[in-house]
Amino acid sequence: MDIGLDIVEVKRIRKIIRRTPGFLRRVFSPAELSYCRAKKDPWPHFAVRFAAKEAVWKSLGQDGVALRDISVVRERTGKPGVLIKGRRVRGLRISLSHGEDYAVAVALREGKP
Secondary structure, three states: OEEEEEEEEHHHHHHHHHHOOHHHHHHOOHHHHHHHHOOOOOHHHHHHHHHHHHHHHHHOOOOOOOHHHEEEEEOOOOOEEEEEOOEEOOOEEEEEEEOOOEEEEEEEEOOOO
């Protein structure tokens, strides 16, 4: 079992996105971009997805997976899920939370993906 954890300051992500427009395309999938941009305040949603990608990346041991390869999706149950290179990964779970100032994500990997 492996665990990854990440916390992100929302204003830091907002600042990076505003200063570096290419950041969005390098890090987020088209579906993630659409989801976040549809929100009244997209910044916490971008931040929590970035934190989730970092947490998943850490839980996988950081080998051979880029942040862009990791996508946060919404499962039918409403829970967040993860796709890596467009595929579901058995035994990989995430939990997300965000407020006005911070976003946090935990990834738990059971067994090998």
